[in-house]
Amino acid sequence: MISKQTPLRTLRGQRHTACGFSRAFSSSTGTLRSEDKVTVHFINRDGEKITTEGKIGDSLLDVVVNKNLDIDGFGACEGTLACSTCHLIFDENIFKQLDPVTDEEMDMLDLAYGLTETSRLGCQICLSKSMNGMTVSVPEGVADVRQAADMGLTPS
Amino acid sequence: MSIFTNILQNSCRKTLLLEPESFHMLCNVANFHRLPKLSSQAPAAEEKVLPEMLMQPQARPKEGRVKSLKEMPGPKTFTNLVEFFWRDGFSRIHEIQQQHTKQYGKIFKSHFGPQFVVSIADKDMVAQVLRAESEAPQRANMESWKEYRDLRGRATGLISAEGQDWLKMRSVLRQKIMKPKDVAVFSSDVNAVVTDLIKRIHSLRSQAADGKTVNNINDLYFKYAMEGVASILYEARLGCLQSEIPQQSLEYIAALHLMFSMFKTTMYAGAIPKWLRIIIPKPWIEFCNSWDGLFKFSQIHVDKKLSEIQAQLDAGEEVEGGLLTHLLVSKEMTVEEIYANMTEMLLAGVDTTSFTLSWSSYLLARHPQVQQAVYDEVVRNLGRYQAPIAEDISQLPLIRGVVKETLRLFPVLPGNGRVMHEDMVVGGYLIPKGTQLALCHYSTSYEDECFPAALEFRPERWVRKDNMDRVDNFGSIPFGYGIRSCIGKRVAELELHLALVQMLQNFRIDVSPHSKPVHAKTHGLLSPAAPINLRFVDRE
Numbered sequence: 001m002i003s004k005q006t007p008l009r010t011l012r013g014q015r016h017t018a019c020g021f022s023r024a025f026s027s028s029t030g031t032l033r034s035e036d037k038v039t040v041h042f043i044n045r046d047g048e049k050i051t052t053e054g055k056i057g058d059s060l061l062d063v064v065v066n067k068n069l070d071i072d073g074f075g076a077c078e079g080t081l082a083c084s085t086c087h088l089i090f091d092e093n094i095f096k097q098l099d100p101v102t103d104e105e106m107d108m109l110d111l112a113y114g115l116t117e118t119s120r121l122g123c124q125i126c127l128s129k130s131m132n133g134m135t136v137s138v139p140e141g142v143a144d145v146r147q148a149a150d151m152g153l154t155p156s
Numbered sequence: 157m158s159i160f161t162n163i164l165q166n167s168c169r170k171t172l173l174l175e176p177e178s179f180h181m182l183c184n185v186a187n188f189h190r191l192p193k194l195s196s197q198a199p200a201a202e203e204k205v206l207p208e209m210l211m212q213p214q215a216r217p218k219e220g221r222v223k224s225l226k227e228m229p230g231p232k233t234f235t236n237l238v239e240f241f242w243r244d245g246f247s248r249i250h251e252i253q254q255q256h257t258k259q260y261g262k263i264f265k266s267h268f269g270p271q272f273v274v275s276i277a278d279k280d281m282v283a284q285v286l287r288a289e290s291e292a293p294q295r296a297n298m299e300s301w302k303e304y305r306d307l308r309g310r311a312t313g314l315i316s317a318e319g320q321d322w323l324k325m326r327s328v329l330r331q332k333i334m335k336p337k338d339v340a341v342f343s344s345d346v347n348a349v350v351t352d353l354i355k356r357i358h359s360l361r362s363q364a365a366d367g368k369t370v371n372n373i374n375d376l377y378f379k380y381a382m383e384g385v386a387s388i389l390y391e392a393r394l395g396c397l398q399s400e401i402p403q404q405s406l407e408y409i410a411a412l413h414l415m416f417s418m419f420k421t422t423m424y425a426g427a428i429p430k431w432l433r434i435i436i437p438k439p440w441i442e443f444c445n446s447w448d449g450l451f452k453f454s455q456i457h458v459d460k461k462l463s464e465i466q467a468q469l470d471a472g473e474e475v476e477g478g479l480l481t482h483l484l485v486s487k488e489m490t491v492e493e494i495y496a497n498m499t500e501m502l503l504a505g506v507d508t509t510s511f512t513l514s515w516s517s518y519l520l521a522r523h524p525q526v527q528q529a530v531y532d533e534v535v536r537n538l539g540r541y542q543a544p545i546a547e548d549i550s551q552l553p554l555i556r557g558v559v560k561e562t563l564r565l566f567p568v569l570p571g572n573g574r575v576m577h578e579d580m581v582v583g584g585y586l587i588p589k590g591t592q593l594a595l596c597h598y599s600t601s602y603e604d605e606c607f608p609a610a611l612e613f614r615p616e617r618w619v620r621k622d623n624m625d626r627v628d629n630f631g632s633i634p635f636g637y638g639i640r641s642c643i644g645k646r647v648a649e650l651e652l653h654l655a656l657v658q659m660l661q662n663f664r665i666d667v668s669p670h671s672k673p674v675h676a677k678t679h680g681l682l683s684p685a686a687p688i689n690l691r692f693v694d695r696e
Binding site: 076079080081082083085100101102103104106109110111113115117 | 335626639
């Protein structure tokens with residue numbers, strides 16, 4: 001039997017993410033030492049590369065929210081595993097090292113648009129030191145595909 | 157699986173249907189991939205030619221132009237009136253959904269008096285609509301609910317609220333009861349209720365002539381579901397599984413039954429003009445009476461918790477507790493908002509869970525070989541006597557499969573609703589902003605192209621061969637998808653999984669020899685049309 005945790009311990013202004021307790025406010029990240037942070041590159045839908053830093057232990061959704069990255073519609077359900085809008089595509093070597101996927105995440109991945117074999121939900125991926133310098137891609141959106149198809153560039 | 161290659165292909169041609177919007181389940185989606193804004197015009201817009209690039213490949217009609225609603229097929233208004241009001245189509249909404257899909261195609265229009273509805277019975281179109289949602293999606297017109305609340309000075313809750321009011325409350329509540337990790341801590345509370353359920357089964361069957369049968373199992377599961385959801389929402393036990401149910405809980409059950417017995421009238425109460433209430437006052441009066449009963453019950457439990465907290469604070473004690481305690485202490489919502497949300501979440505969390513548990517027990521009883529395989533899996537992983545907790549369920553993929561397969565065959569909400577927040581081209585038709593959509597989950601769930609051998613109960617179809625195995629499953633989304641999906645999904649899954657495992661550990665479930673096959677009827681929710689009588693036989 002597990003002991004009952006009290007949600008009360010989640011103080012106001014904190015979000016209990018897949019990675020544990022994390023600050024909703026990023027103000028204190030400025031005081032972190034550089035070794036507590038890792039660099040992450042996001043390739044946005046338009047191909048633009050966004051390079052940013054995240055705190056070890058934060059989820060990739062936390063990084064996008066805290067750094068206010070301009071990724072349209074990302075993380076709509078705030079990490080509660082009700083949608084798949086924080087879908088990200090990883091390089092194979094990083095993908096293999098990620099924490100195991102849960103049933104609930106797999107169920108939501110089933111509903112993700114543009115799924116690949118190295119897809120995961122950003123809200124479930126917690127930054128670790130070994131991820132320093134990794135690149136993750138935001139899958140193309142429905143609108144992008146429509147335009148590509150129209151130009152005879154229908155993806156397979 | 158096929159999803160990798162099929163993303164853009166239009167597979168799964170189906171049906172459609174219409175469906176009413178029922179309460180329950182707070183459904184959905186995200187501000188994602190929107191189509192460019194076209195214009196905001198009234199429904200029944202004139203035909204409009206759009207640039208090709210605005211359309212999804214699957215949405216492109218052969219003629220290469222976008223069609224208007226006028227060109228959309230569908231039953232005649234008069235035919236529909238006869239079907240529903242004369243031939244009691246309301247109880248067959250799920251079947252009419254399938255029938256209309258076969259007749260008119262996967263997208264069609266219907267009129268219900270003043271209400272115009274476009275039905276969509278295709279998993280790709282459903283996906284398109286849900287993926288394009290705004291930040292605060294609207295399910296249906298909830299005017300009658302809002303009117304009651306205004307009349308009594310009550311707040312709206314997750315089901316009845318819209319826009320920013322809804323989003324604010326959803327943001328608070330989803331951080332407490334949606335994440336699997338947060339819900340897993342309720343395992344011991346739910347198990348305590350399951351223990352009482354098992355005891356009650358023993359007690360009830362001992363009163364039967366054969367010492368094994370429990371008649372009308374949904375009656376028992378209703379009490380289990382109510383007790384379970386209340387233990388999480390109110391952090392309190394109601395006593396529904398005792399042989400003598402406390403008066404207060406009986407009164408609540410009566411109010412709940414009144415609410416559902418009025419489904420037909422209240423559902424469309426909003427569609428009945430207010431002036432008609434002078435001539436036909438009963439539906440509105442009963443509607444208000446049942447809400448009075450539901451609110452009263454919530455208020456009693458919330459106020460009780462509030463005074464307990466006050467006493468602890470006065471005594472200088474540290475206040476600890478669960479969901480309700482947190483809401484009352486954090487003051488992220490007003491007390492009126494807490495009353496409203498507790499009322500609406502309890503309302504949404506009882507029949508939905510009990511019907512699903514009834515159907516899954518029934519299906520397992522009707523399929524002894526499947527039941528044996530599920531039981532073997534439980535014994536292999538947990539043994540016969542160890543009560544499961546949430547974390548164990550990942551080792552029991554067939555139990556998850558049973559729940560998913562049950563909800564595919566008997567989705568408690570046979571359809572869901574969405575009000576278009578902007579113009580969009582769906583299935584080749586321009587659907588103007590403000591149009592009421594019916595997403596026909598019942599029809600898509602029975603499509604062979606989505607689910608091979610769709611009529612058969614096969615929980616193993618949901619079991620993944622490995623972590624890379626994907627199921628393209630927009631054809632069956634019983635809890636909805638996205639930011640307005642059912643907020644009680646994880647709680648419901650926990651209640652269903654834990655109860656099923658322990659019932660199977662204790663009993664072999666058989667159909668009573670005197671039972672005839674039970675079909676479904678729509679009564680707000682998809683429910684058993686006749687009592688389900690089951691035999692609970694001790695495991696050797």
